[in-house]
Amino acid sequence: MDVEKLFHMTGGAGPTSYAKNSYLQKNVSDMVKHITLETLQELYLELTPKTISIADLGCSSGPNSLATIKAMVETVEKTDRKSGEAPEFYVYLNDLPTNDFNSVFRALPDFYRQLSIERNGACPSVFISGCPGSFYGRLLPKNSLHFIYSSNSLHWLSKVPPGLYNEEGESVNKGNIYISESSSPAVSLAYFNQFQEDFSLFLGSRSKELVVGGRMVLILLGRVGSDHVDRGNYILWELLSRSLANLVSKQDLISTSSKMDVENIFHMTGGSGSTSYANNSSFQMKASDMVKHITVETIEQLYLESFPKTIGIADMGCSSGRNSLPVIKTIVESVEEIGRLLAEPPEFYVYLNDLPSNDFNSIFKALPDFFRQLMEERNGGCPSIFFAGCAGSFYGRLLPKNSMHFVYSSYCLHWLSKVPPSLYNEKGESLNKGNLYISESSPPAVSLAYLLQFQEDFSVFLRSRSKELVCRGRMLLILLGRVDQDNHVDRGNSFFWELLSRSLTILASQGKLNKEKLDCYHAHFYAPSKWEIEDQVRREGSFFLDRFEMYQPEKTCNGTSYGFAVAMTVRAAQEVMLRHHFGLEVDGILDTLFEIYGNMVDEEMAKEEIEPFTFLLVLRKL
Ligand code: SAH
Numbered sequence: 001m002d003v004e005k006l007f008h009m010t011g012g013a014g015p016t017s018y019a020k021n022s023y024l025q026k027n028v029s030d031m032v033k034h035i036t037l038e039t040l041q042e043l044y045l046e047l048t049p050k051t052i053s054i055a056d057l058g059c060s061s062g063p064n065s066l067a068t069i070k071a072m073v074e075t076v077e078k079t080d081r082k083s084g085e086a087p088e089f090y091v092y093l094n095d096l097p098t099n100d101f102n103s104v105f106r107a108l109p110d111f112y113r114q115l116s117i118e119r120n121g122a123c124p125s126v127f128i129s130g131c132p133g134s135f136y137g138r139l140l141p142k143n144s145l146h147f148i149y150s151s152n153s154l155h156w157l158s159k160v161p162p163g164l165y166n167e168e169g170e171s172v173n174k175g176n177i178y179i180s181e182s183s184s185p186a187v188s189l190a191y192f193n194q195f196q197e198d199f200s201l202f203l204g205s206r207s208k209e210l211v212v213g214g215r216m217v218l219i220l221l222g223r224v225g226s227d228h229v230d231r232g233n234y235i236l237w238e239l240l241s242r243s244l245a246n247l248v249s250k251q252d253l254i255s256t257s258s259k260m261d262v263e264n265i266f267h268m269t270g271g272s273g274s275t276s277y278a279n280n281s282s283f284q285m286k287a288s289d290m291v292k293h294i295t296v297e298t299i300e301q302l303y304l305e306s307f308p309k310t311i312g313i314a315d316m317g318c319s320s321g322r323n324s325l326p327v328i329k330t331i332v333e334s335v336e337e338i339g340r341l342l343a344e345p346p347e348f349y350v351y352l353n354d355l356p357s358n359d360f361n362s363i364f365k366a367l368p369d370f371f372r373q374l375m376e377e378r379n380g381g382c383p384s385i386f387f388a389g390c391a392g393s394f395y396g397r398l399l400p401k402n403s404m405h406f407v408y409s410s411y412c413l414h415w416l417s418k419v420p421p422s423l424y425n426e427k428g429e430s431l432n433k434g435n436l437y438i439s440e441s442s443p444p445a446v447s448l449a450y451l452l453q454f455q456e457d458f459s460v461f462l463r464s465r466s467k468e469l470v471c472r473g474r475m476l477l478i479l480l481g482r483v484d485q486d487n488h489v490d491r492g493n494s495f496f497w498e499l500l501s502r503s504l505t506i507l508a509s510q511g512k513l514n515k516e517k518l519d520c521y522h523a524h525f526y527a528p529s530k531w532e533i534e535d536q537v538r539r540e541g542s543f544f545l546d547r548f549e550m551y552q553p554e555k556t557c558n559g560t561s562y563g564f565a566v567a568m569t570v571r572a573a574q575e576v577m578l579r580h581h582f583g584l585e586v587d588g589i590l591d592t593l594f595e596i597y598g599n600m601v602d603e604e605m606a607k608e609e610i611e612p613f614t615f616l617l618v619l620r621k622l
Pocket of ligand 1: 284415
């Protein structure tokens, strides 16, 4: 059994989930909470770091982890009152790649809201990221942690001990799940050997990651006497063995094995189904391939300038798709190429960011294969790359100060933080009825509302990244844009929205969609012009625009009509929003809607090209 790939606590928030069934674990960690907090306080007073890095190893999907983190933040805050300046917190929540990180990330907005309410609106700087991987190996860069906490995790071994099977592959512990009274001494030895191997790997890895003087608080199940068979942990397994045996004997067990809160709602369709973003993002993939040489050049320049030992990289808006990892691979290979001549190759720290409702689970589950491939290509030697998922809006701070060298973002920045509020008059009525985006019939106030929202968002984005990037750090941004400064309505991006408006209107006229709801449904999207981008960069003042390019990536269809491919891409980005705005009844018409839309795109293309523009910018932090 590949434990690291299969094992995880039941995710979600259902009646059988870990989240709803981990009171026992919570009681234990509550009992020793004072020791955890005292240890942290001691460490903080001793080292007084400006950014305090904490990892919870084996966080699962439950709420226990966030409750502990909250108590830790409060402890440091209390301690800090005496010393003055408040530190920033960097928190890594670790678990295996199959863990339900989505649940953890979805709980973050409430976590921050509560912190903020309790402090009358002033929230401490707590940056939380998910860190998928086995703690029986390296997870984080050298000397990057001050405090490690692990509760109820370390009694889980990395694998079922191989010594439990004889040469023929038969179990030497038949009928038992764990060491039991009927087990031979070889069974306890096999478990003990596995524990020794695992625990020493754990200690070896943590010793690299912790700073000198760093602390670990580890809570795990143990036994008191020398005898493995007791009425403590053993009895639970024994009872489970008996229940399973009971089932087997009964032959039941057959085999052994509108004012939309965009930031909380918006996400690409997750998973890997036919309507998922992962399967409908080849256009975006093509574009990032097209600019690959620029990514490589930018990274090479950056690396040659200062040869950092740890390179911090962030992909902002990584989605659940497959486009992020190949870019990271390109970046790593570019640095490796130069680093070949150096004695010590650098370590990479990669933050994959998206909104909390994004399907991070899919991307984390792809990591083991990503590493396997890297290893194969290097005959077993793998570069040190540490991934973390970072859930939150990039229209705000996400990462600690000066922690990044390179920020990459592809096909994200045309998504605004919200539908522009000034699209609605004082009575809450839309000024752009019946249109999803700026169209020929939109009054000038509509384009202005969109422009203002873009300006506000893009400047927050630049300001936030300017804090996170080191001096001379780079950003490579790919986004949809428009060519004509004076005209928002073109046969590019705005036309795709126009066709979606028309398709929705057809369904409304057939009584399949509520017309009033359609009138106030608008996209949180904006295609800026080159000038508008340059203007914001100038005004914000922390970056120099090194490079600006315009592209029209090749059309991709994968054997279908172009219209169908566009419809699926748009669907992956709009389905969640449509469902949220119109209600679940929209589910019944989604197939029809995107069929109409796809046909319309094909018909229009037959008349005249629709040519959306993609912009590429390389920005250098001054
Ligand atoms: N970069 C990927 C995915 C692009 S899809 C690619 O090139 O294929 C756009 C992604 O941006 C979505 O996953 C969406 O959730 C994310 N996104 C949009 N607004 C965001 C915000 N404010 N903060 C973080 N991510 C955001």
